[in-house]
Amino acid sequence: MAEIGPNTRLRVSPYYEATVKDGVTAFSPYNRMLMPVSYGDPDAEYERLMNAASQWDVAVQRQVEIRGSDAARLVQIVSVRDLSSISVNQGMYIPMCDHRGVLINDPVVLKLAEEHFWLSIADNNVLMWVRAIASERGLRVDINEPEVSPMAVQGPKAEDVVAAIFGDWVREIRFFWFADAEIDGIPLILARSGYSTQGGFEFYLMDGARGVDLWNIVREAGLPWGIGPGYPYPTERIEGGLLSFGGDTDDLTNPFEVRLGKYVDLDLDDDVIGIKALRAINSEGATRQLLGVVLDNQPRHPGHPVWYEVHKDGSKVGHMTNGVWSFRRRTMIGFVLVSTDVHVGDRVEVLRNGKRDAGTICDLPFPK
Amino acid sequence: MAEIGPNTRLRVSPYYEATVKDGVTAFSPYNRMLMPVSYGDPDAEYERLMNAASQWDVAVQRQVEIRGSDAARLVQIVSVRDLSSISVNQGMYIPMCDHRGVLINDPVVLKLAEEHFWLSIADNNVLMWVRAIASERGLRVDINEPEVSPMAVQGPKAEDVVAAIFGDWVREIRFFWFADAEIDGIPLILARSGYSTQGGFEFYLMDGARGVDLWNIVREAGLPWGIGPGYPYPTERIEGGLLSFGGDTDDLTNPFEVRLGKYVDLDLDDDVIGIKALRAINSEGATRQLLGVVLDNQPRHPGHPVWYEVHKDGSKVGHMTNGVWSFRRRTMIGFVLVSTDVHVGDRVEVLRNGKRDAGTICDLPFPK
Numbered sequence: 001m002a003e004i005g006p007n008t009r010l011r012v013s014p015y016y017e018a019t020v021k022d023g024v025t026a027f028s029p030y031n032r033m034l035m036p037v038s039y040g041d042p043d044a045e046y047e048r049l050m051n052a053a054s055q056w057d058v059a060v061q062r063q064v065e066i067r068g069s070d071a072a073r074l075v076q077i078v079s080v081r082d083l084s085s086i087s088v089n090q091g092m093y094i095p096m097c098d099h100r101g102v103l104i105n106d107p108v109v110l111k112l113a114e115e116h117f118w119l120s121i122a123d124n125n126v127l128m129w130v131r132a133i134a135s136e137r138g139l140r141v142d143i144n145e146p147e148v149s150p151m152a153v154q155g156p157k158a159e160d161v162v163a164a165i166f167g168d169w170v171r172e173i174r175f176f177w178f179a180d181a182e183i184d185g186i187p188l189i190l191a192r193s194g195y196s197t198q199g200g201f202e203f204y205l206m207d208g209a210r211g212v213d214l215w216n217i218v219r220e221a222g223l224p225w226g227i228g229p230g231y232p233y234p235t236e237r238i239e240g241g242l243l244s245f246g247g248d249t250d251d252l253t254n255p256f257e258v259r260l261g262k263y264v265d266l267d268l269d270d271d272v273i274g275i276k277a278l279r280a281i282n283s284e285g286a287t288r289q290l291l292g293v294v295l296d297n298q299p300r301h302p303g304h305p306v307w308y309e310v311h312k313d314g315s316k317v318g319h320m321t322n323g324v325w326s327f328r329r330r331t332m333i334g335f336v337l338v339s340t341d342v343h344v345g346d347r348v349e350v351l352r353n354g355k356r357d358a359g360t361i362c363d364l365p366f367p368k
Numbered sequence: 369m370a371e372i373g374p375n376t377r378l379r380v381s382p383y384y385e386a387t388v389k390d391g392v393t394a395f396s397p398y399n400r401m402l403m404p405v406s407y408g409d410p411d412a413e414y415e416r417l418m419n420a421a422s423q424w425d426v427a428v429q430r431q432v433e434i435r436g437s438d439a440a441r442l443v444q445i446v447s448v449r450d451l452s453s454i455s456v457n458q459g460m461y462i463p464m465c466d467h468r469g470v471l472i473n474d475p476v477v478l479k480l481a482e483e484h485f486w487l488s489i490a491d492n493n494v495l496m497w498v499r500a501i502a503s504e505r506g507l508r509v510d511i512n513e514p515e516v517s518p519m520a521v522q523g524p525k526a527e528d529v530v531a532a533i534f535g536d537w538v539r540e541i542r543f544f545w546f547a548d549a550e551i552d553g554i555p556l557i558l559a560r561s562g563y564s565t566q567g568g569f570e571f572y573l574m575d576g577a578r579g580v581d582l583w584n585i586v587r588e589a590g591l592p593w594g595i596g597p598g599y600p601y602p603t604e605r606i607e608g609g610l611l612s613f614g615g616d617t618d619d620l621t622n623p624f625e626v627r628l629g630k631y632v633d634l635d636l637d638d639d640v641i642g643i644k645a646l647r648a649i650n651s652e653g654a655t656r657q658l659l660g661v662v663l664d665n666q667p668r669h670p671g672h673p674v675w676y677e678v679h680k681d682g683s684k685v686g687h688m689t690n691g692v693w694s695f696r697r698r699t700m701i702g703f704v705l706v707s708t709d710v711h712v713g714d715r716v717e718v719l720r721n722g723k724r725d726a727g728t729i730c731d732l733p734f735p736k
Contacts, residue, residue, distance in 0.1 A: 003394040003406075004372035006673040008615040008690060009491060010397065026371040029378065029397035032614070038371075099503035104496060123377060123400075125493045128472060129500060135467035135641075136504040145619070246400070247376040251513070273503075305374035322376060 010034055013059035014149045014211025018219075022229040030060035030123045036231050045230045046327060049198055053157040053222050054230030055215070058195070058202070059149035064107075064119040064127045070139035071115045077137070078119075078130055079109065080255065080274055082265035086111050091176040091191060095255045095263050096126070097274030101281050103253050104129065106245045106260070108193060110178060120150070120204075122245040133273065148189075149211060151203045153218060157225035158200030165221045166190065170201070178204075183217055186210045195232040197240030197365070234303070235324045238334060241292075241365030248290065248321040248335050250307075254278065256286040257337065259364065289340050292366050293320060293348060295359035298332040300325040309351045310336050317342050320350045326366075332357075333366065378402055381427035382517045382579025386587075390597040398428035398491045404599050413598045414695060417566055421525040421590050422598030423583070426563070426570070427517035431486040432475075432495045436509035439483045442502055446487075447477065448623065448642055450633035454479050459544040459559060462487075463623045463631050464494070465642030469649050471621050472497065474613045474628070476561060478546060488518070488572075490613040501641065516557075517579065519571045521586060525593035526568030533589045534558065538569070546572075551585055554578045563600040565608030565733070602671070603692045606702060609660075609733030616658065616689040616703050618675075622646065624654040625705065627732065656686060657708050660734050661716060663727035666700040668693040677719045678704050685710050688718045694734075700725075701734065 004027055006012045011033045013019070019036045026038035036057050039045060048054045066074055076083050079094040080101075086092055088111050096105040096119075105126050107119040119126055131143050153161055162170050166181055170190060173179060178191035181203075189204040205214055219227060237244070243258050255264050255278070266282060268275050293310070304323035309316050318338030326333045342348070344363050349356040372395055374380045379401045381387070387404045394406035404425050407413060416422045434442055444451050447462040454460055456479050464473040464487075473494050475487040487494055499511050521529055530538050534549055538558060541547060546559035549571075557572035573582055587595060605612070611626050623632050623646070634650060636643050661678070672691035677684050686706030694701045710716070712731050717724040 002372060002392055004370060004396070007396060008672065008675060009612070012674060024370055028372070028375060098496065098499055100499075125496065128466065128493065128497060131466055131468075132497060132500040133504070136501070244377070304376065306380060307376060 004029075004034070006034060013057050014205060014208040015057040015059060015151060015215050016211075018212045018215035019057050019229065024229070031062045031121065033060045033062070035060040036229070038231070039229045044228065046233055046235060048226060048228045049155050049196060049230055049233050049236055051156065052226035052228075053153055053155040053161050053200075054233070055218055055222065055227055056152040056154065056231050057215075058152050058232065059211075060123070061120055061150045063146055063148045063204070064121060064130055065144050065146045066117045066119070066130065066141050068115055068141035070134075070141050071117055074130065074134055074139050074141050075109060075117050075119070076268070077272055078133060080265065080268065080272060080278060081263045082268055083109065088113055089177055089179060091120075091178060091193060093176070093263065095260045097255065097278065099273055099277060101254045101274045101277030102251065103245065103249050103255060103258070103260075106243065108176065110189070110191070118148070124246065147206070147208045149205045149208060151205060151214060151218065152194040152200060153203070153222070153227070154194045154196040154200035154230070155198045157222075157227075158198070161218065161222040161225050161227060162190070162201045164224075165217065184213060186214050188214070195242060196236050197242065198236065234322065235326060238322060238324050239326065239328070239366045243290070244322070248337065253337070254281050254286065256281060257288040258290045285340070287340060288318060288337055289342070290364065291336050291338060291342065291344065292362040292364050293334055293336045293350070293359045294326070294329060294362055294366075295332045295350065295357050298357055301332065304334065304352070310338055311349045311351065311356075312342060312346060317348070335364070336361065372397075372402070374402060381425050382573060382576040383425040383427060383519060383583050384579075386580045386583035387425050387597065392597070399430045399489065401428045401430070403428040404597070406599070407597045412596065414601055414603060416594060416596045417523050417564060417598055417601050417604055419524065420594035420596075421521055421523040421529050421568075422601070423586055423590065423595055424520040424522065424599050425583075426520050426600065427579075428491070429488055429518045431488055431514055431516045431572070432498055433512050433514045434485045434487070434498065434509050436483055438502075438507035438509050439485055442498065442507050442509050443477060443485050443487070444636070445505070445640055446498055446501060448633065448636065448640060448646060449631040450636055451477065456481055457545055457547060459488075459546060459561060461544070461631065463628045465623065465646065467641055467645060469622045469642045469645030470619065471613065471617050471623060471626070471628075474611065476544065478557075478559070486516070492614065515574070515576045517573045517576060519573060519582060519586065520562040520568060521571070521590070521595070522562045522564040522568035522598070523566045525590075525595070526566070529586065529590040529593050529595060530558070530569045533585065552581065554582050556582070563610060564604050565610065566604065602690065603694060606690060606692050607694065607696070607734045611658070612690070616705065621705070622649050622654065624649060625656040626658045653708070655708060656705055657710070658732065659704050659706060659710065659712065660730040660732050661688060661702055661704045661718070661727045662694075662697060662730055662734075663700045663718065663725050666725055669700065672702065672720070678706055679717045679719065679724075680710060680714060685716070703732070704729065
């Protein structure tokens with residue numbers, strides 16, 4: 001490990017000072033910004049997320065704002081999921097592909113008004129991509145990155161925490177829907193969403209100068225429920241089967257390979273980017289698939305900084321794309337992106353640092 | 369400061385193990401990869417670059433490879449500099465703009481063959497951009513990121529080091545030209561280029577498995593000339609007037625604002641992206657300009673993690689985009705991106721951490 005800090009190519013989150021005060025010890029860069037990924041006590045951070053409430057600086061989840069008379073058309077052109085049914089105040093998870101049908105992001109699209117959308121993005125320059133497509137096709141839209149920075153509260157007590165701040169009406173917000181909200185004069189959009197399977201909310205802060213204030217309001221309101229600082233916790237999202245774009249995907253990954261086929265609508269118009277390629281891939285059948293692996297009694301280690309090869313019967317069948325300590329299973333687990341010849345229950349070997357770690361393939365999400 | 373290390377969204381350079389062995393203490397992410405930015409002794413690192421030879425892991429400078437019958441056409445479409453005169457084995461520095469005329473990268477394009485180019489890029493997803501344009505325009509090209517990872521040797525003794533490895537023929541390579549080379553079975557392209565004004569070479573390593581071997585060959589060959597590990601050194605590149613794309617530019621910066629007007633050919637065809645917008649900007653005149661500032665007797669500090677406001681006569685006139693210790697002037701210096709109402713010799717104030725640092729505007733490169 002070595003040091004990292006903010007620099008002019010690595011922006012500071014509005015919550016940065018609050019996370020430093022809360023003892024952040026490690027960052028990962030994401031969308032040219034620093035995301036906290038440790039506060040020094042991983043067991044407590046996992047425990048809070050699973051049994052209480054965890055507070056995350058996820059300002060790195062930037063918004064690409066699309067406004068104008070062609071906004072809805074452009075959003076559909078860059079999404080391989082049919083968006084014709086989306087309502088104002090609703091979010092939808094969408095795979096975005098390039099012309100080859102390869103995943104280039106998997107944002108949540110938020111419909112703020114008939115001609116006003118946000119793409120709440122994973123790590124990649126979607127702003128530039130969407131501008132390229134809009135300009136090449138001559139669409140009437142304005143595209144910008146607004147000063148909007150999400151903070152998440154996740155965990156079984158998240159709803160109680162958020163209701164304590166805003167009132168019980170927030171309990172009626174449906175999954176992936178959102179509403180305008182305000183606390184102490186801080187404008188925000190409150191959505192039932194977040195990168196965990198424990199449930200919770202995301203606060204889309206709309207005044208960057210008030211980040212630390214908002215952090216402190218949530219921190220204080222959450223104390224009775226045991227809130228504490230956290231971040232998208234690898235074990236939780238991996239056990240829950242959530243994909244990390246750019247971590248579990250490579251420059252050839254299509255949605256069918258990574259369990260996103262249900263979000264692909266092949267009968268969309270041909271002008272949707274990637275849809276023609278995806279029809280061809282679908283009729284030929286994907287050659288890779290995303291599954292889980294449980295390694296045999298492996299001691300806890302810091303994880304997998306690179307993809308490791310996976311072998312079956314002595315032959316390479318793909319890669320292990322991540323690796324984390326499972327608190328439940330007391331061994332290392334992870335995702336594998338492997339040939340469709342691999343099946344649940346198969347025995348495999350993962351080549352790591354010159355050793356061969358044996359394990360068993362399982363389905364996703366990981367069985368409880 | 370907090371910790372950072374490789375992860376699956378942050379790739380490892382082929383030179384990584386060698387840089388760890390040489391004592392790297394800090395990284396900055398760049399093109400989803402870790403770039404060494406300190407070996408713990410900044411004075412020695414500057415000294416080597418200015419008086420001896422400095423060895424850099426700049427594998428983060430990725431290549432976007434464009435091949436095919438429309439390759440030359442596509443490269444021109446994404447470059448606002450006229451490339452009609454470029455020869456095989458020649459490189460050229462090119463601004464790339466979006467349709468608004470805003471800078472999205474400033475790579476060196478290398479012409480490897482008539483239908484074969486590399487864009488050796490700064491920090492941004494140029495691969496995705498070039499693919500978008502090629503697909504939208506139906507061009508016949510293959511576009512990929514090859515396994516090519518530059519290492520640089522910079523400094524007044526760099527040529528002697530490189531000649532000791534390959535022979536005196538390398539002394540004939542002209543600025544920005546390149547040649548095929550090989551050492552100990554390691555294939556590479558050797559270019560006279562690099563992100564400093566001290567001169568030197570870049571080794572485009574073409575076999576990622578041999579990174580540490582190549583590092584050690586250069587390290588050993590350079591010992592008589594005092595070579596040691598380094599990185600693109602902020603003080604040197606700032607004193608020399610070299611732009612850092614993404615560091616000194618924002619989401620509105622056009623080439624005319626940052627002294628790249630000489631690389632813009634306004635009579636290129638209209639299908640060149642951004643050229644129409646740049647003609648309009650040129651006729652209206654840019655409203656910002658890049659200059660230097662020398663602060664008054666300011667003690668050495670670690671630099672500027674964010675842009676700070678610059679004021680003149682009590683009014684905001686722009687930002688200071690970087691700040692470094694000048695070994696020559698024994699004070700802090702940096703670039704300012706300011707209104708065209710600011711002139712060389714003007715007195716300004718930089719607002720930093722609630723204080724006002726006074727200084728004087730100067731031209732770029734900084735006067736010796």
